[in-house]
Amino acid sequence: MQEPGQIDFWFTMGSTYTYLSVTRIDRVQRTHGTAFRWRPFDLLTILKEMKHVPFADKPNKTAYMWRDIARRAAIHEIPFQGPVSYPARNSSLANRVALVGMQEGWGEDFVRAAYRRWFLFGEETGSEANLSASLREVGQDGPLVVAKADSAETSAMWSAETDAARGLGIFGSPTFAIGQEIFWGDDRLEEAVGWCQR
Amino acid sequence: MQEPGQIDFWFTMGSTYTYLSVTRIDRVQRTHGTAFRWRPFDLLTILKEMKHVPFADKPNKTAYMWRDIARRAAIHEIPFQGPVSYPARNSSLANRVALVGMQEGWGEDFVRAAYRRWFLFGEETGSEANLSASLREVGQDGPLVVAKADSAETSAMWSAETDAARGLGIFGSPTFAIGQEIFWGDDRLEEAVGWCQR
Numbered sequence: 001m002q003e004p005g006q007i008d009f010w011f012t013m014g015s016t017y018t019y020l021s022v023t024r025i026d027r028v029q030r031t032h033g034t035a036f037r038w039r040p041f042d043l044l045t046i047l048k049e050m051k052h053v054p055f056a057d058k059p060n061k062t063a064y065m066w067r068d069i070a071r072r073a074a075i076h077e078i079p080f081q082g083p084v085s086y087p088a089r090n091s092s093l094a095n096r097v098a099l100v101g102m103q104e105g106w107g108e109d110f111v112r113a114a115y116r117r118w119f120l121f122g123e124e125t126g127s128e129a130n131l132s133a134s135l136r137e138v139g140q141d142g143p144l145v146v147a148k149a150d151s152a153e154t155s156a157m158w159s160a161e162t163d164a165a166r167g168l169g170i171f172g173s174p175t176f177a178i179g180q181e182i183f184w185g186d187d188r189l190e191e192a193v194g195w196c197q198r
Numbered sequence: 199m200q201e202p203g204q205i206d207f208w209f210t211m212g213s214t215y216t217y218l219s220v221t222r223i224d225r226v227q228r229t230h231g232t233a234f235r236w237r238p239f240d241l242l243t244i245l246k247e248m249k250h251v252p253f254a255d256k257p258n259k260t261a262y263m264w265r266d267i268a269r270r271a272a273i274h275e276i277p278f279q280g281p282v283s284y285p286a287r288n289s290s291l292a293n294r295v296a297l298v299g300m301q302e303g304w305g306e307d308f309v310r311a312a313y314r315r316w317f318l319f320g321e322e323t324g325s326e327a328n329l330s331a332s333l334r335e336v337g338q339d340g341p342l343v344v345a346k347a348d349s350a351e352t353s354a355m356w357s358a359e360t361d362a363a364r365g366l367g368i369f370g371s372p373t374f375a376i377g378q379e380i381f382w383g384d385d386r387l388e389e390a391v392g393w394c395q396r
Contacts, residue, residue, distance in 0.1 A: 050256055058248055060367040064382060071389070169258040184262060187385060191269070 002037065007196050008177040009036040010165050012043040013098060013114060013125050014091030015173035016069060016084075020186040022115045023078045032193045038108055040095040042162040043173050050171060062086075072187070084119055090126030096149035096158055097131065106138045113137045200235070205394050206375040207234045208363050210241040211296060211312060211323050212289030213371035214267060214282075218384040220313045221276045230391045236306055238293040240360040241371050248369060260284075270385070282317055288324030294347035294356055295329065304336045311335045 002008060009025060011018045025036055066083045073080035088094075094114055101107030113134040117123040123130040132142045148154060165175075168182055176183040176192035183192040200206060207223060209216045223234055264281045271278035286292075292312055299305030311332040315321040321328040330340045346352060363373075366380055374381040374390035381390040 050258070052256060052259075058250060058369070060248070060369050061250075063367060064369070064380065067380075068382070068386075071393075075389075169261060171256070171258050171262070182262065182265075184266070188266075191273075195269075 002177075002179065003035070005033075005196060006035045006037060006178075007192055008039055010039050010041055010168075010170055010173065010175040010177060011111075012040060012091060012173045013094040013111065014044065014088045016065060016086060017186050018174045019115050019119050020069065020072055020076060020078060021174040021189060022111055024076050025189070028189060028193060032197065034193050034196050038098075038102055038111065039161060039165075040098045040102070040111075041165040041170070042092070042095065042158060043165075043171075044092065045162060046166055046171060049166075052171070079120060081120060084122055085124045088118070088125040088127075090124075092126070093146070093149060094126035094131065096154050097135070097145055099158055099161065100145055100148045100154055101138070101140075106140060109138045110134055110140070200375075200377065201233070203231075203394060204233045204235060204376075205390055206237055208237050208239055208366075208368055208371065208373040208375060209309075210238060210289060210371045211292040211309065212242065212286050214263065214284060215384050216372045217313050217317050218267065218270055218274065218276060219372040219387060220309055222274050223387070226387060226391060230395065232391050232394055236296075236300055236309065237359055237363075238296045238300070238309075239363040239368070240290070240293065240356060241363075241369075242290065243360060244364055244369060247364075250369070277318060279318060282320055283322045286316070286323040286325075288322075290324070291344070291347060292324035292329065294352050295333070295343055297356055297359065298343055298346045298352055299336070299338075304338060307336045308332055308338070 009021065011021065028034070029036060070080055070082070098107050098111050098114075101110045114125055114130055117130045117134055118125040123133070131146070135142045135145055168175075168177055168180065170177070170182060170184075172184045174184075174186055174189075176189060178192065178196045181195060183189070183195070207219065209219065226232070227234055268278055268280070296305050296309050296312075299308045312323055312328055315328045315332055316323040321331070329344070333340045333343055366373075366375055366378065368375070368380060368382075370382045372382075372384055372387075374387060376390065376394045379393060381387070381393070
C-alpha cells in the first residue's frame, strides 16, 4: 500500500529520460521530504499493446530527445556526455534484476550504478558488462542475482507490477503516481511532489 | 529574420496543448520582455511524413493528455472546462486564416478568439461556426478572409513556413525556436525564454 506522502516512481531501465530522475530523485526527496517507492515495470509490453514504439524511425524526434536531455541535465547539474546506444537491447533483464534488488534493499543503488555506466561509460543497460559491473558495485553476486531475476517468482511479480502500472493508465517512463493521479516525465517530478504535498 | 531577444512561436491550431501557450504567452512576454513571432505551420503534413499520428487509437495517452492539460491550466490560472472535440477536422483552414491575419496584424487576436471558442464554448477550431464568429470578433470580413486563406499566395507562404519548420526539425506544437535551438511543448516556454535571455 502507498502511504501518505509517498510517491510511486514507475520506471523502466530502457528509458533515456529516466536517467535524469534516477540521478536527481534523492535530492528531490531530501529537499521536499517526500518518499519514493521505486517500481520497475514492463513498459515495452505496454507500448507493444498500444502499437507504439517511441522514437523508432523518427530521427528528428530522436535528435530533439538528446538535445532536450542535454539541456535539462545542465539545468539540474547532472553529468551528461551525449547520446548513448539506444534502444538498449536487453533492458528487460536489467529491470527484473532491479525488481529483485528492490525486494532485497540494494535496488536503488543498482539502478543508479547501471544508469551511470550506460550514460557516462557507454555500457549499454542490460548488457553483460553493465550488469556484472553494476551488481559488483552494489556488493551482489552476479550469477546468483541473474538466476533470481530469471525465476518464476520474479516473473510473476514482474507481471503483477506491470498489471498495476497498466491499471493506472501508465504508458511511459518515468511516471510518478500518487493514488490514481499520474505524472509522466522527469519534467513533471516537481509537479508530482506539489500534488503529493498539497 | 529573427531579431535578438525574439522567439519564434511555431504552432498549429489543431493542437490542444497550444491552447495553454496561446492563452499565456502575452503574460510571459510582459513579464520577461521577450517578443514572440507567431508562426502557424502545417504540422499535420510533417507528422504524416514521419508516419506519426499523436494520440490516435491511444486512449490511455489521450486521457492523460486531458488530465495533464487540466492540471497545467490550473497552475497557470487558465480557464479549462474539460476535453473538447479532438482532433479538429478542419484545422488547416484555421491555420491559413491565422497566417493571413499575421500579415495583416489581427492574427494573434484571431488565434486567441478561436481557441477560446474551441476550449470554452465547444466550437471546433476550423469549423464554420468558430471561423465566422472569431473573424467577426476581430473585425474581419469572413468570406473575404477565407478567400485570401484559400489563395495561391497564401498557399505558397504556407508551404514556405512549413519548409522552414521542417528545416528546424520541428515535429510538434507548440515549438519555441531561437535560431536553431528548438523547445517543444508549452511546458518548455520558460526554458525557451531563459535560453533567449542568457
